[in-house]
Amino acid sequence: MGLSTKYSYHQINHGDSASRPETDPRNVLRRYLLLKYIQYLILPSSNFLASVFGMLGSVYTAVALQSPSISRKSTTVFISHLVQADVLVLIRIAELFQGYTDVKLLAGGPSFLEGLCHNLLNANEHASLLLLSCLSLEVLLITLLPAESRGLRTVRWARLACTLIWVAVLWELAVLQAAESLQRAGLSFHGDHSLDFPLLQGCVWAAPLLRMVSRVLGVLLWLGNAYVYYRVYCRAPLRRKSC
Secondary structure, eight states, X not given: OHHHHHHGGGSOOSSOGGGSOTTOHHHHHHHHHHHHHHHHHTXXXXXHHHHHHHHHHHHHHHHHTTSTXXXXXXXXXXXXXXXXXXXXXXXXXXXXXXXXXXXXXXXSOHHHHHHHHHHHHHHHHHHHHHHHHHHHHHHHHHHHOTTTTTTTSSHHHHHHHHHHHHHXXXXXXXXXXXXXXXXXXXXXXXXXXXXXXXXXXXXHHHHHHHHHHHHHHHHHHHHHHHHHHXXXXXIHHHHHHHO
């Protein structure tokens, strides 16, 4: 009973998965979620190669999401936004390609582009971790409160959660990028080049606080997602084998 409830979280199991061919798009979504859990829970966050493989998996999953056999439910909404988050990795790839060739893909100085790409990779990591956390919360609700939480596990609430996540992540990206650009330009609160605009001053003051909050929240989300990952992907197969 508990095992079947947990696997219904993916909302892509509508029958016996052993009888489906390997090319079933719902199998693709399951493997993609497993890939993302491994990428953000096991591999180091600074591993750019892992981000590239994750982006390639997102491209493949984006094609699978167009299949008519994929149900348009809250889980699918979170997965589609998880795919969109990897678009931020493309800018880093373009910056690396520009550094090794004479092709001009991005405008700006080397230091500006380096800082921008670093912040974009952080934004990709934060957005993906938050979206994975929403998926983890959904599996817990299905497991613990399947009937009571049905009103929350809707496409409407999933889209609202994704919108709030993107607003928070892009706001953090804008603040950090503005603060780093001002510091790189040598601007300060005193002297000839002082910050006379309250908004710019707020960005410089908020940047260290944002970094600290992001680290603490990242650790908490990592612990929560690791628990769900262990419960769904590690304990569930063992229970099924013992039955």
